[in-house]
Amino acid sequence: MKKVLMLVCFVMLPASILFSLSDHASLYNRANEQYAQGQYREALTLYSELLERGVRNPSLYYNTANTYFKLGQVGYARLFYERALLLAPFDRDVRNNLKYLTGALEERIVPLYSESIFRNISGFASYITLRMLSFIELFFFTAFVVTAHLFLLVPSARDRVKRWVYTTALLFALFLAGTVSYYLHAKNHPDGVVTGAQIEILSAPVPESEILFTLYEGTKATLKESRGEWIRISIADGRQGWARRDRINFI
Amino acid sequence: MISYSRGYTVERQKKTGKSIITVVAAGIVLLLSAWACFPSERIVSLDASVDRSKVGIKETVTLTVTAHTENVKSLPKPTLPELDGFDVAGERTSSSFSISIVNGKKTQKREQRYIYTLKPLEQGTFVIDPVTIQYKGTMYSTSPITVTVVEGYALDSGEGYVLDDGTPLDIERLRQGIFILAEPSEATVYEGQQVVLSYKLYSRLDIDSIALKSAPEFSGFYKEDIYNATKLENRREMLNEQEYETTLLRKVALYPIRQGSFTLNPLILEATVIIKSDDLFGVFGRPFTFQIRSNDVTVVVTPLPKMEKAGEFSHIVGELSVEIAGRDRTVAAGESTTCYVILKSTGNLGVINPPQLSLSKRGRVYLSDTKSDRVEENEGLYLIKKYEYTIIPEESGRLEVDTEDIVYYDLGLERYVAADPEPFTITVTGSSIVEKTPITESRRRLKEGSFSFIKGDTRRLKRREVTLFSSPYYYLYHILLVSWIGVFFLFKSKQESLKQNRVLFLKVRATKTALGILGRAEGFLEKGELQKAVHEIHLALATYVAHKSGRAPQDITTRNIAAIAEEQFQLEGAEKEDFVNILDSCMMFMFSSWRREDEGRVRNMFSRTRELIEKLERR
Numbered sequence: 001m002k003k004v005l006m007l008v009c010f011v012m013l014p015a016s017i018l019f020s021l022s023d024h025a026s027l028y029n030r031a032n033e034q035y036a037q038g039q040y041r042e043a044l045t046l047y048s049e050l051l052e053r054g055v056r057n058p059s060l061y062y063n064t065a066n067t068y069f070k071l072g073q074v075g076y077a078r079l080f081y082e083r084a085l086l087l088a089p090f091d092r093d094v095r096n097n098l099k100y101l102t103g104a105l106e107e108r109i110v111p112l113y114s115e116s117i118f119r120n121i122s123g124f125a126s127y128i129t130l131r132m133l134s135f136i137e138l139f140f141f142t143a144f145v146v147t148a149h150l151f152l153l154v155p156s157a158r159d160r161v162k163r164w165v166y167t168t169a170l171l172f173a174l175f176l177a178g179t180v181s182y183y184l185h186a187k188n189h190p191d192g193v194v195t196g197a198q199i200e201i202l203s204a205p206v207p208e209s210e211i212l213f214t215l216y217e218g219t220k221a222t223l224k225e226s227r228g229e230w231i232r233i234s235i236a237d238g239r240q241g242w243a244r245r246d247r248i249n250f251i
Numbered sequence: 252m253i254s255y256s257r258g259y260t261v262e263r264q265k266k267t268g269k270s271i272i273t274v275v276a277a278g279i280v281l282l283l284s285a286w287a288c289f290p291s292e293r294i295v296s297l298d299a300s301v302d303r304s305k306v307g308i309k310e311t312v313t314l315t316v317t318a319h320t321e322n323v324k325s326l327p328k329p330t331l332p333e334l335d336g337f338d339v340a341g342e343r344t345s346s347s348f349s350i351s352i353v354n355g356k357k358t359q360k361r362e363q364r365y366i367y368t369l370k371p372l373e374q375g376t377f378v379i380d381p382v383t384i385q386y387k388g389t390m391y392s393t394s395p396i397t398v399t400v401v402e403g404y405a406l407d408s409g410e411g412y413v414l415d416d417g418t419p420l421d422i423e424r425l426r427q428g429i430f431i432l433a434e435p436s437e438a439t440v441y442e443g444q445q446v447v448l449s450y451k452l453y454s455r456l457d458i459d460s461i462a463l464k465s466a467p468e469f470s471g472f473y474k475e476d477i478y479n480a481t482k483l484e485n486r487r488e489m490l491n492e493q494e495y496e497t498t499l500l501r502k503v504a505l506y507p508i509r510q511g512s513f514t515l516n517p518l519i520l521e522a523t524v525i526i527k528s529d530d531l532f533g534v535f536g537r538p539f540t541f542q543i544r545s546n547d548v549t550v551v552v553t554p555l556p557k558m559e560k561a562g563e564f565s566h567i568v569g570e571l572s573v574e575i576a577g578r579d580r581t582v583a584a585g586e587s588t589t590c591y592v593i594l595k596s597t598g599n600l601g602v603i604n605p606p607q608l609s610l611s612k613r614g615r616v617y618l619s620d621t622k623s624d625r626v627e628e629n630e631g632l633y634l635i636k637k638y639e640y641t642i643i644p645e646e647s648g649r650l651e652v653d654t655e656d657i658v659y660y661d662l663g664l665e666r667y668v669a670a671d672p673e674p675f676t677i678t679v680t681g682s683s684i685v686e687k688t689p690i691t692e693s694r695r696r697l698k699e700g701s702f703s704f705i706k707g708d709t710r711r712l713k714r715r716e717v718t719l720f721s722s723p724y725y726y727l728y729h730i731l732l733v734s735w736i737g738v739f740f741l742f743k744s745k746q747e748s749l750k751q752n753r754v755l756f757l758k759v760r761a762t763k764t765a766l767g768i769l770g771r772a773e774g775f776l777e778k779g780e781l782q783k784a785v786h787e788i789h790l791a792l793a794t795y796v797a798h799k800s801g802r803a804p805q806d807i808t809t810r811n812i813a814a815i816a817e818e819q820f821q822l823e824g825a826e827k828e829d830f831v832n833i834l835d836s837c838m839m840f841m842f843s844s845w846r847r848e849d850e851g852r853v854r855n856m857f858s859r860t861r862e863l864i865e866k867l868e869r870r
Contacts (some may be wrong), residue, residue, distance in 0.1 A: 050712070055712060100806065145736050152743045
């Protein structure tokens with residue numbers, strides 16, 4: 001009986017995973033065919049089915065974003081480009097299309113700090129993702145384990161190895177703290193995109209309050225505070241206000 | 252017992268009699284209360300009245316039906332008779348309510364008023380038949396009312412007006428002394444052309460007060476108020492060779508919105524003038540109140556000539572000037588600046604849409620504010636509109652801000668003209684923030700932009716997580732490696748601790764071990780086996796040095812033993828010389844042939860070795 005269970009675990013489970021992966025791939029390829037034929041609505045239906053199945057893949061996000069763009073829904077297009085960028089920050093296709101898309105939005109938000117130095121820092125920071133930080137942290141962790149082994153196994157080389165053990169341990173601790181704080185910040189203050197035509201940003205979380213400004217489709221906003229169905233958001237130029245939660249989709 | 256019993260009976264009978272009286276009294280009170288609680292309901296009176304018995308056909312008359320009721324909770328609506336010559340333009344109700352209690356009787360009194368606004372349909376004398384209400388089987392009705400409808404407005408004719416002293420008053424003569432003159436700037440205008448209409452009060456009488464009775468309505472016109480008087484000005488003006496005191500009452504600019512002939516409603520004032528007489532008591536004058544109205548004004552609105560060229564007409568008729576201005580002449584790409592489009596016209600700017608700005612280079616334009624103003628010039632009213640635009644240039648270089656042509660009808664030139672202002676030029680510095688052409692995917696050489704390119708087909712669509720925190724392998728990897736390195740560290744620590752303990756043990760036991768070996772050497776000496784004895788002496792020295800220095804005996808060689816001993820025991824002078832001599836002697840005896848006298852020398856060497864070890868141990 002144990003052998004049968006082991007067989008199920010070691011043979012059937014990987015096989016089922018492989019099967020599901022290939023099933024996703026066939027759906028994805030069908031969606032690509034529809035896209036190539038210009039049937040964007042049908043392609044979007046298939047891409048959406050994959051997304052509903054919980055498939056998180058940069059190529060899928062990218063193609064979905066392109067489909068939304070072709071259908072004229074720039075808000076959702078930006079949302080999926082941003083999601084793709086989180087998984088593949090160095091993807092040139094995603095970056096190019098996102099850059100083009102943000103240039104074609106209804107309103108251009110001029111960042112609060114728009115000097116070249118801040119633009120460069122911001123551009124550099126856009127390459128640093130949580131995933132990348134996690135990998136760097138894993139690298140330094142592995143390096144720490146290897147150097148610690150060397151330290152223990154070769155007593156004669158301890159003097160030389162010791163500094164590497166300390167260095168890798170310090171870097172590992174730094175990146176672990178950085179990754180955790182980045183994760184918590186991203187969890188508590190996620191970025192979102194306006195997917196409706198436009199939303200009015202109010203001065204207080206009550207419908208009767210003063211309208212401060214209007215945000216248009218595709219504008220990126222950061223969650224600052226959440227209160228019931230209302231959220232306080234800020235945009236790149238520093239303006240803040242309250243909006244209904246359901247008007248913004250979070251990346 | 253008996254007397255007690257009789258007494259009790261009499262007492263009970265007395266009590267029974269009192270109880271009956273109490274019950275009867277209570278019953279009466281209850282009946283009275285019930286009567287008070289259910290009072291009689293009735294309509295006390297029903298009256299009808301009108302606010303005026305003589306009314307102009309352009310005016311309205313108010314018919315008020317008043318019902319006084321007692322304890323009536325719900326009164327049915329009155330039934331109006333057939334109204335010949337009138338139309339009911341509106342109706343409303345009002346009521347007042349009071350409660351009075353007299354001798355414990357509560358009465359609810361209500362005055363219910365039904366107010367009807369009647370609009371005359373034709374001239375003549377009409378009788379409004381009785382208004383009726385049927386309530387609980389009884390029909391209540393009002394008296395008939397007579398109303399006379401005259402042409403225009405029913406101003407007081409003055410007939411029957413008598414001053415306090417009995418002098419009859421000629422009101423028409425009074426109206427020659429005080430009147431309102433309404434003057435339009437143009438009697439015939441184009442649709443959309445401005446007409447300035449002024450109402451001026453002319454008076455040669457002593458005015459005590461005036462009050463507005465009826466303001467004109469300008470249906471068919473877009474109205475822009477220029478002036479409304481708040482007090483009498485008393486300027487002196489000549490009219491028909493007579494001097495008057497004048498006050499400009501009202502001035503409006505009208506813009507016809509449809510064609511046709513329009514007669515404007517008059518302005519009606521109620522004026523109180525002081526009438527003086529020559530008698531002794533008339534020196535101070537007596538006040539007299541009557542109504543005065545402006546003359547009728549008719550404006551004929553004609554259609555505009557047909558446009559020769561097809562284009563979007565702004566519906567502005569008259570003069571128009573358009574100017575484009577800006578806040579900055581130089582601005583960096585991506586930073587905002589403000590531009591203004593200022594329109595000034597005698598036409599109706601209320602009908603115009605904000606003009607669209609066009610930029611010669613890439614940039615963004617938002618309409619951020621609109622301000623309206625007006626100014627009186629050349630006896631006309633100029634409306635001013637200032638549109639404020641926020642512009643964010645995105646491309647460096649010379650940026651020209653222009654507006655679309657605004658087509659209007661110029662009355663001076665009598666033709667349609669397109670207002671084309673001078674563009675406003677801004678120098679945009681810095682680098683462009685948006686590329687001129689759409690980004691293309693050069694790697695794949697697509698011509699129509701990268702949006703046509705999608706990520707290709709795949710055999711397996713792998714999942715990828717934004718963070719590794721959600722993956723169990725991330726935690727497993729950390730736990731396994733940390734556990735492994737921990738266990739390994741503990742193992743190595745233990746191992747090294749044990750090794751260190753053994754070295755320490757051997758160090759402590761070094762003398763004893765060396766002396767034990769020397770004991771074996773002594774035994775060989777007794778047996779005469781000198782070779783073995785020398786070997787044991789050498790071994791004793793080497794073991795002692797090895798254990799004391801914490802090294803393994805096999806690490807001690809004939810080459811390094813002297814240096815290790817010197818370092819370990821800090822050998823100097825005679826001790827060092829002795830140690831080296833013993834070692835050299837051992838080497839010499841081990842590798843040379845033996846003679847009889849050598850036994851004494853070996854014994855001597857044995858003694859010296861023991862002494863040296865004991866000496867070193869004592870240090």
